[in-house]
Amino acid sequence: MQFTLQATDPHSKARTGLLTTDHGLIETPIFMPVGTAGTVKAVHQRELVADVKAEIILGNTYHLYLRPGLDTLEKAGGLHRFNGWERPILTDSGGYQVYSLSNTRKIKEEGVTFKSHIDGSKHVFTPESVMDIQRIIGADIIMAFDECTPYPCEYGYARASMEMTHRWLTRCIDRFDATEGKYGYQQTLFPIVQGSTYKDLRQQSAEFVAEQQRDGNAIGGLAVGEPAEEMYTTIEQVNAILPSDKPRYLMGVGTPENILEAIALGIDMFDCVMPTRNARHGVLYTTQGIINIKNERWKDDFSPIDAELGGYAGTCYSKAYLRHLIKSEEILGAQIASLQNLTFYLWLVKEARQEINTGNFVKWKANMTKKLMQRL
Numbered sequence: 151m152q153f154t155l156q157a158t159d160p161h162s163k164a165r166t167g168l169l170t171t172d173h174g175l176i177e178t179p180i181f182m183p184v185g186t187a188g189t190v191k192a193v194h195q196r197e198l199v200a201d202v203k204a205e206i207i208l209g210n211t212y213h214l215y216l217r218p219g220l221d222t223l224e225k226a227g228g229l230h231r232f233n234g235w236e237r238p239i240l241t242d243s244g245g246y247q248v249y250s251l252s253n254t255r256k257i258k259e260e261g262v263t264f265k266s267h268i269d270g271s272k273h274v275f276t277p278e279s280v281m282d283i284q285r286i287i288g289a290d291i292i293m294a295f296d297e298c299t300p301y302p303c304e305y306g307y308a309r310a311s312m313e314m315t316h317r318w319l320t321r322c323i324d325r326f327d328a329t330e331g332k333y334g335y336q337q338t339l340f341p342i343v344q345g346s347t348y349k350d351l352r353q354q355s356a357e358f359v360a361e362q363q364r365d366g367n368a369i370g371g372l373a374v375g376e377p378a379e380e381m382y383t384t385i386e387q388v389n390a391i392l393p394s395d396k397p398r399y400l401m402g403v404g405t406p407e408n409i410l411e412a413i414a415l416g417i418d419m420f421d422c423v424m425p426t427r428n429a430r431h432g433v434l435y436t437t438q439g440i441i442n443i444k445n446e447r448w449k450d451d452f453s454p455i456d457a458e459l460g461g462y463a464g465t466c467y468s469k470a471y472l473r474h475l476i477k478s479e480e481i482l483g484a485q486i487a488s489l490q491n492l493t494f495y496l497w498l499v500k501e502a503r504q505e506i507n508t509g510n511f512v513k514w515k516a517n518m519t520k521k522l523m524q525r526l
């Protein structure tokens with residue numbers, strides 16, 4: 151995998167770049183729609199390409215391992231063949247999902263034992279096993295097996311957790327570098343910086359991760375309930391240590407405002423469940439601001455959802471009709487709202503790329519943030 155820097159903003163740490171994988175190009179900064187169980191919920195692949203103009207989507211090792219399972223995925227020739235997404239895919243390693251989904255998990259040096267949230271069956275994830283699992287899934291970018299340190303937590307716990315994540319990273323690298331891709335194309339492994347919100351631990355973790363000299367690096371342990379200011383301070387500190395010629399992936403972030411702020415701090419890759427999760431509850435991100443479509447005020451508003459954004463989602467139906475669909479819990483409501491939010495998020499990062507390339511990003515960010523975060 152190759153990362154080429156294009157423009158760097160003279161007034162901030164923002165930069166644009168090109169990430170090349172065996173499944174195609176990714177322009178950065180980029181937003182990566184989350185496709186947990188091998189599908190971006192309520193959105194067709196065709197729409198992801200044609201309307202959202204998504205360049206890379208995410209999958210989840212935890213979910214895919216439990217369902218449809220490795221046997222089916224391997225017989226299909228990997229996730230790209232199984233779900234028909236021929237562009238790049240990134241999978242998370244499963245640690246975070248075990249932490250957030252399975253309430254019966256035990257963390258030991260060897261790995262994490264847990265019970266499936268689907269049928270209660272017992273399983274074990276180790277650094278080695280999740281490397282083997284991600285080899286079978288076949289994502290172009292795979293994540294190291296880490297512990298996403300809960301927030302808040304004591305210094306002692308944060309340090310022990312970080313140190314175990316570092317030992318697990320070494321085991322991941324040994325296993326990954328000792329095995330091959332199964333389907334004839336290259337995969338790459340990104341390590342993840344932890345250390346909670348402790349300055350000295352974040353410094354140690356960023357240095358340890360940078361030393362591994364991998365194709366890209368991720369910042370974990372954020373978007374777990376910490377105040378935005380703490381997130382920004384941590385990003386600034388870690389990005390000063392991570393190599394500038396490799397992509398930086400901020401896991402789980404965030405609102406449009408968080409994303410623009412993190413781009414200014416030098417982040418290149420983002421993922422977040424908010425666009426699709428909020429869509430299903432009727433919270434729409436539009437070029438005019440945030441709309442809660444269930445609100446009475448849209449009952450007889452027959453204007454398009456987002457005329458300025460355009461595209462299918464922005465112009466296909468009226469606000470009144472989408473409000474009706476969401477209130478009636480019609481599947482089409484979730485589909486249209488998800489399409490709108492993802493189209494908006496990809497539009498936002500495309501605009502950011504253009505402003506960085508023209509050196510106008512900081513001014514544009516200030517105006518855009520004010521406009522985007524207003525609730526209509």
Ligand SMILES: Nc1nc2c(CCc3ccccc3)c3nc[nH]c3cc2c(=O)[nH]1
Pocket residue numbers: 184185186208209210240241242243244245246293296297298299342369370371372373374401402403421
């Ligand atoms: N491995 C890992 N994942 C995280 C995610 C999931 C991102 C993800 C990747 C791919 C698919 C879905 C989700 C986080 N989401 C919010 N905060 C997060 C922190 C971490 C973290 O520290 N480590």
